[in-house]
Amino acid sequence: MTHRSKSSHVGSCLSICEILYCLYFKVMNIDPHDPHKIDRDKFILSKGHGSAALYATLAERGFFPKDKLEGFYMDHGTLPGHLDMQAVDGIEASAGSLGHGLSLGLGMAIANKCDSNPGRIFVLLGDGECNEGSVWEAVMLAATLRLQNLTAIVDMNGLQGFGRTCEVIDQTNMTERWAAFGWEVHEADGHDMGQLEKVFGFHQKGPKAIIAKTVKGKGVCFMEDRLEWHYKSPNDEQCESALRELDGKS
Amino acid sequence: MRTTFVNCLIDRAKIDNRIFVITPDMGFSVLEKFKEQFPQRFLNVGIAEQNAIGVAAGLALSGKIVYVYSIIPFVTMRCFEQVRIDLAYMNTNVRLVGVGAGLAYGPAGATHHAIEDIAIMRALPNMTVCCPGDPVEVRALINQSFAHKGPIYFRLNKNGETCIHDDSARIEIGKAITVKEGKDIALITTSNMLEQGLHWVKEWSLQGKQAALISMPTVKPIDTDAILQLINRNIPIITLEEHNMIGGLGSAVAEVIADAGKAVVFKRIAIQDVYSHLVGSQQLLRSKLGLDRRPI
Numbered sequence: 090m091t092h093r094s095k096s097s098h099v100g101s102c103l104s105i106c107e108i109l110y111c112l113y114f115k116v117m118n119i120d121p122h123d124p125h126k127i128d129r130d131k132f133i134l135s136k137g138h139g140s141a142a143l144y145a146t147l148a149e150r151g152f153f154p155k156d157k158l159e160g161f162y163m164d165h166g167t168l169p170g171h172l173d174m175q176a177v178d179g180i181e182a183s184a185g186s187l188g189h190g191l192s193l194g195l196g197m198a199i200a201n202k203c204d205s206n207p208g209r210i211f212v213l214l215g216d217g218e219c220n221e222g223s224v225w226e227a228v229m230l231a232a233t234l235r236l237q238n239l240t241a242i243v244d245m246n247g248l249q250g251f252g253r254t255c256e257v258i259d260q261t262n263m264t265e266r267w268a269a270f271g272w273e274v275h276e277a278d279g280h281d282m283g284q285l286e287k288v289f290g291f292h293q294k295g296p297k298a299i300i301a302k303t304v305k306g307k308g309v310c311f312m313e314d315r316l317e318w319h320y321k322s323p324n325d326e327q328c329e330s331a332l333r334e335l336d337g338k339s
Numbered sequence: 340m341r342t343t344f345v346n347c348l349i350d351r352a353k354i355d356n357r358i359f360v361i362t363p364d365m366g367f368s369v370l371e372k373f374k375e376q377f378p379q380r381f382l383n384v385g386i387a388e389q390n391a392i393g394v395a396a397g398l399a400l401s402g403k404i405v406y407v408y409s410i411i412p413f414v415t416m417r418c419f420e421q422v423r424i425d426l427a428y429m430n431t432n433v434r435l436v437g438v439g440a441g442l443a444y445g446p447a448g449a450t451h452h453a454i455e456d457i458a459i460m461r462a463l464p465n466m467t468v469c470c471p472g473d474p475v476e477v478r479a480l481i482n483q484s485f486a487h488k489g490p491i492y493f494r495l496n497k498n499g500e501t502c503i504h505d506d507s508a509r510i511e512i513g514k515a516i517t518v519k520e521g522k523d524i525a526l527i528t529t530s531n532m533l534e535q536g537l538h539w540v541k542e543w544s545l546q547g548k549q550a551a552l553i554s555m556p557t558v559k560p561i562d563t564d565a566i567l568q569l570i571n572r573n574i575p576i577i578t579l580e581e582h583n584m585i586g587g588l589g590s591a592v593a594e595v596i597a598d599a600g601k602a603v604v605f606k607r608i609a610i611q612d613v614y615s616h617l618v619g620s621q622q623l624l625r626s627k628l629g630l631d632r633r634p635i
Binding site for chain 2: 174181182183185186188189191192193194195196197198199200201203204222223226227229230
């Protein structure tokens with residue numbers, strides 16, 4: 090998708106694929122044929138620039154036909170580079186500006202609690218995104234309200250817009266930070282399905298944070314842990330090579 | 340105005356369990372009654388306006404009708420990008436309720452004044468901008484907001500305003516209200532300048548000039564038809580607002596006049612693109628900033 094449209098953020102997408110797969114195929118109570126059912130679990134991609142990964146996951150899960158993916162980031166296209174909830178079924182919130190998603194998810198979690206609705210809320214944030222002060226406003230309130238139906242996942246790929254996260258704003262103690270605010274925090278390898286499924290399954294008495302250790306550009310050797318793949322789109326040769334590698338053929 | 344607002348909300352909340360109130364730690368002596376009656380539908384999110392808007396939008400996306408209450412600069416400007424995306428772009432049923440229109444917080448200083456709010460809220464697609472001029476307008480517009488689709492910004496003054504309209508006045512979101520007919524001048528006011536507008540009309544009357552007084556409690560969508568009717572009467576049009584010269588009621592009316600392509604005598608009375616560094620009451624600041632100077 091990013092090759093065809095010559096768009097950015099392929100590295101950001103590859104760091105969250107397993108998390109999305111785990112949520113949409115293993116964890117969440119959702120029905121692609123009834124995308125608005127009232128007691129569904131909801132997912133918010135707060136790092137909206139990872140949109141291509143979410144679109145692909147939703148299409149694979151059956152929320153919309155896969156041919157819509159061809160209109161990603163295109164003239165007269167179907168799917169914008171950052172999320173527009175009007176574009177297709179399955180997108181719970183528009184996103185693209187960082188630091189919004191956790192507050193939105195918090196509001197949804199409060200509504201479900203108020204309505205005795207069993208639906209759970211999952212919000213995926215980037216580690217760079219945690220520079221945003223609004224994230225911590227939401228973190229503080231969620232803990233105060235002891236919301237058992239809210240889970241945040243932090244995609245800890247260690248890279249942000251213009252540098253390594255630990256060098257821009259040192260967040261090497263991300264786990265301790267969320268715990269200090271009163272969240273139940275679990276660490277996991279964000280590319281290990283078994284570990285992810287296990288931590289998602291832990292019973293929670295309050296809001297849960299999963300600090301997912303990930304690799305930007307995961308699965309493509311020339312993209313892994315490289316800042317430039319926040320911006321570049323693969324050319325023909327790189328795309329072919331990347332797909333071969335992801336298919337396990339090289 | 341704020342008492343009228345909260346009373347309307349309480350009445351509705353008794354029969355509509357979608358009504359929710361969020362405050363970023365404001366509302367002392369105003370919101371207690373709502374909190375006591377509907378503790379499950381009242382939430383103080385702490386001094387965190389960005390989160391207040393996001394939480395409100397999340398509730399609205401879950402079917403609630405959410406009123407976020409604070410002082411105007413904090414509920415509009417501190418969290419503007421949340422307002423833009425979470426409310427306007429996603430077209431959610433959140434109502435921003437700001438108190439302290441214009442210079443209402445007078446001696447508190449310019450941090451608490453609201454002179455740019457209409458301009459920035461008006462610039463957002465999907466956003467309706469309501470600036471009621473008296474408690475009767477507040478009641479009508481708040482009552483209509485329960486069935487409205489999409490976000491609304493309510494610009495309230497504070498408390499103790501005189502009722503200008505009687506209960507029979509026809510007040511609708513998006514419609515101008517003719518308070519008084521007149522053939523010589525048309526004065527259009529919005530928000531907390533309605534009462535002063537009425538005084539001016541009386542003063543003109545003593546000078547033998549019959550001025551029409553139009554209250555414009557909705558600045559967006561502006562009532563284009565009502566303004567076009569005034570343009571076609573070919574009488575001077577004056578706008579009066581406690582807001583900056585740029586982007587408020589005067590700008591909205593000027594846009595309609597410009598698009599109409601007809602010459603008409605037009606004057607905007609507004610704040611001359613300055614912050615107030617004076618210390619004093621709303622009335623004193625109005626005077627110092629020239630808002631009480633009636634054009635001849």
